[in-house]
Amino acid sequence: MHSKSFSALILIALVAMVGSNSLFIVDETERAIKLKFGEIVDADIPPGLHFKVPVLHTIRKFDSRVMTLDSRPQRFLTLEKKAVVVDSFVKWRIANVQEYYQATSGDELVAARLLAPRVDEGLRNQFGERTMYEVVSGERDELMSELNERLNVITKAELGIELLDIRVKRIDLPPEVSHAVYERMNTERQREAREHRSQGKELAEGIRADADRQKQVLLAEAFRESERIKGEGDATAAATYAKAYQQDPEFYSFLRSLEAYRNTFNSKNDIMVLQPDSEFFNYMKDSSKQK
Template sequence: MTRSVALLAVLAVALLTALSSIFIVDERQKALVLQFGRVVDVKEDPGLAFKLPLIQEVVYYDDRILSRDLDPIEVTPLDDRRLVVDAFARYRIADVNQFRQATGAAGDQSIAVAGRRLDSILRSQTREILGSVSSNDILSSDRAALMLRIRNGAIRDAEALGLEVIDVRLKRTDLPRENLDATFARMRAEREREATDERARGQEAAQRIRAQADRTVVELTSDARRDAEIIRGEADANRNAIFAEAYGADAEFFQFYRSLAAYRASLLEGNSTMVISPDSEFFNYLKSDLGTQ
């Protein structure tokens, strides 16, 4: 019985020792095998791996592509027009041994330390690259070359951290708030000036059209009056010719017609009063049946 218990204990210890010497590397991870704090092996391929129990330990690092958002930074391009830039980077741990030596930490803490140092590298490269071009180049839609230059500069500096910078992107590029307000005010003033110019040109065109219309009215009115005077003169001439012809045909009848027209014009309806001598020639055709005295 005692020998069986001892055998079982030995088997249990052997099993625990065997299990503690086996570890699994996930396909999303890399692993370092440490012995008394010193790296003795690097496991980058997924699968089962072995270590010495008790005296060796395993530290895992993320092997996936990681993303890092930078806080907005202010840059000054060549034209001294300050800009606020938002950027982000994608990176991965390329050399896990170098990464551990550079960060001096393990696990999530090492990622945080590396992230802060990578932020410093990206900010420095962003200020340097964007400070060498004009703001129009930065604000244009074709700024892929600038992002490529920032990434290439960050790659060289990040190698010391054991990191591989895969991509750097500028998410948003704006003016600072105080500059933005001044720019909006300047744009508003420019648009108001353009509107004033447009209104002035419109008023000038309106006055020109109005003057042309007034001139046309005067010309048309003058032409109409001239034509009317000509027609009236011709009508008066025709009327006088008809009167002359009628007078020549029958002078007595013409005088009678003229007297009737004078009576109609003088003796109007209503209260007409005439002060005239009774023997005036005006009443010749009223006093005589023959129309003469």
């Protein structure tokens, strides 16, 4: 009884092992092929649970999602023989599993190695047919679309790969050309800066000259106005003095004499040489004039 149970367990284990090796699952993100001693017997197995014969059949699975090939920057010549350095990338996926396996053995690195030179050659041809302006801005979208259509036919037939998109990340000038362009741009900017400075100096001189002219005009007008006001004041003062003098000429003469005496004899060190009968001493000699 014991030996029969043990044999049954062994049989069940063998059946389970054979069953597990006979079934396989293909995910929705995968493509698979079935090989019989290295020969393809089923080229495109759909997603789901499938059966195979252990040892006799081998299953190879590949990623069916969109892949990215980031190419190294390459140097191309435009129509006018100007060199540019182009950095691009490619979006691709498996279109024909059988062709893909036969061309690359299912290795993504091999697929990238085979795809990269074809893309570079296509870009070189497209850039060689266009000018610098067209590849930089004018016709870049048209260039990429045309290249994608041409290469897609080739890669599907030769590699079983569908090219979804080819894009240029950036276009640069070679280092030696970039330096020359930079120097030319620097020289041009310096020339423009000198022109702006010269125009600024010319404008500043004009503003200063106009300001100086306005200053002189304002000073002249102010001086003229001040002289006019002074003249009016002097005239008013003279008229006031004259009017006051006309009211009492004798008193006015006496007051002016006293002021003259005070100003003259204010300092003891002053010396005056006058004749005794000078009019300066009239109010000192004749007391009647002081009344």
